[in-house]
Amino acid sequence: MKRVILTGDRPTGKLHLGHYVGSLKERVRLQNEGNYDEMYIMIADAQALTDNYGNVQKVKDNIIEVALDYIASGLDPNKVTIFIQSEISELTEFTFYYMNLVTLARLKRNPTVKEELKQKSFANDIQVGFLTYPISQAADITAFNATIVPVGDDQLPMIEQTREIVRSFNNLYGETLLEPKAVLSDNEACQRLPGIDGKAKMSKSLGNCIYLSDEPEEIRKKVMSMYTDPNHLRVEDPGNVKNNPVFIYLEAFCKDEHFVKYLPEYKNLDELKAHYKRGGLGDVKVKKFLNNILQEVLEPVRNKRKELEQNKEKIMEILFKGSDKARKVANENLKRLKKAMGIEYRNYCNN
Numbered sequence: 001m002k003r004v005i006l007t008g009d010r011p012t013g014k015l016h017l018g019h020y021v022g023s024l025k026e027r028v029r030l031q032n033e034g035n036y037d038e039m040y041i042m043i044a045d046a047q048a049l050t051d052n053y054g055n056v057q058k059v060k061d062n063i064i065e066v067a068l069d070y071i072a073s074g075l076d077p078n079k080v081t082i083f084i085q086s087e088i089s090e091l092t093e094f095t096f097y098y099m100n101l102v103t104l105a106r107l108k109r110n111p112t113v114k115e116e117l118k119q120k121s122f123a124n125d126i127q128v129g130f131l132t133y134p135i136s137q138a139a140d141i142t143a144f145n146a147t148i149v150p151v152g153d154d155q156l157p158m159i160e161q162t163r164e165i166v167r168s169f170n171n172l173y174g175e176t177l178l179e180p181k182a183v184l185s186d187n188e189a190c191q192r193l194p195g196i197d198g199k200a201k202m203s204k205s206l207g208n209c210i211y212l213s214d215e216p217e218e219i220r221k222k223v224m225s226m227y228t229d230p231n232h233l234r235v236e237d238p239g240n241v242k243n244n245p246v247f248i249y250l251e252a253f254c255k256d257e258h259f260v261k262y263l264p265e266y267k268n269l270d271e272l273k274a275h276y277k278r279g280g281l282g283d284v285k286v287k288k289f290l291n292n293i294l295q296e297v298l299e300p301v302r303n304k305r306k307e308l309e310q311n312k313e314k315i316m317e318i319l320f321k322g323s324d325k326a327r328k329v330a331n332e333n334l335k336r337l338k339k340a341m342g343i344e345y346r347n348y349c350n351n
Contacts, residue, residue: 004038007041010045014069040143046136050127050129068150068305073212081322094334098135106161113134140161228244258293
């Protein structure tokens with residue numbers, strides 16, 4: 001069986017650190033290891049329109065922004081296929097057939113959907129397109145026979161719903177589709193990076209992000225304004241590292257060698273945590289350490305991005321080439337799906 005990876009992002013803004021540690025860094029690792037047969041990276045513009053249908057220009061403008069972040073972060077168009085979702089019309093047909101396999105009640109029970117509805121305050125005015133985007137995700141995954149889907153932990157319910165759709169289809173029409181497997185980062189802190197304001201999730205819509213393209217001074221200001229332990233009022237006060245965004249970011253990004261370079265009085269993160277917990281270590285010092293680390297991580301990404309921005313036409317050529325390749329694959333798999341369902345009418349008289 002082929003090992004195929006499918007993953008992607010909605011183009012509603014530039015990518016941020018949550019994307020980077022939650023899935024983007026993992027994609028680059030998988031790409032460079034090469035233990036797969038095919039890898040598809042989708043810019044999910046059609047899905048982004050489910051709650052941005054009144055602002056199409058926003059989605060359109062951010063397609064190239066996301067592509068720039070992808071390539072600047074290390075994704076290589078010669079090794080992976082980067083494509084635009086709306087360029088693959090076959091995905092719509094996959095979605096349409098899968099709609100018959102999922103109840104409205106099941107969609108509403110999806111934890112990811114419930115959380116999104118809560119965040120966006122939709123109340124009862126829920127667009128059908130938004131509510132059914134787990135079905136659309138199942139279409140995206142199965143259209144390319146993806147077996148591996150790198151995601152953040154908040155997307156696990158979506159993968160499980162895809163697996164349910166696959167099982168329902170195979171039970172009805174015979175073994176046709178493959179059940180995908182979600183791949184999470186090994187680092188628990190990377191699975192869901194909180195916002196700089198202490199909220200559970202870094203989100204473009206909440207404005208609590210550090211973007212991959214942020215300039216050094218923007219990064220510094222954001223880090224120094226980060227939420228910490230609200231009870232750690234004085235340097236001598238004992239501090240709490242649990243649910244403290246600064247220490248969660250350090251869990252995600254710092255290595256022992258960073259202490260040698262930027263904070264040599266400590267050997268590792270455990271020592272730093274122990275000092276903070278017993279008191280005598282101020283937030284400013286810890287934040288300055290985090291800032292140094294993030295500046296080091298983001299500088300090469302930002303510099304590469306600026307270089308790529310000089311030739312956006314080339315970036316669009318990469319996306320169109322990837323979309324052409326992806327369309328051929330999706331079309332072949334759609335034919336196979338329709339054959340399993342028995343709706344190949346052009347061969348009707350031969351059956």
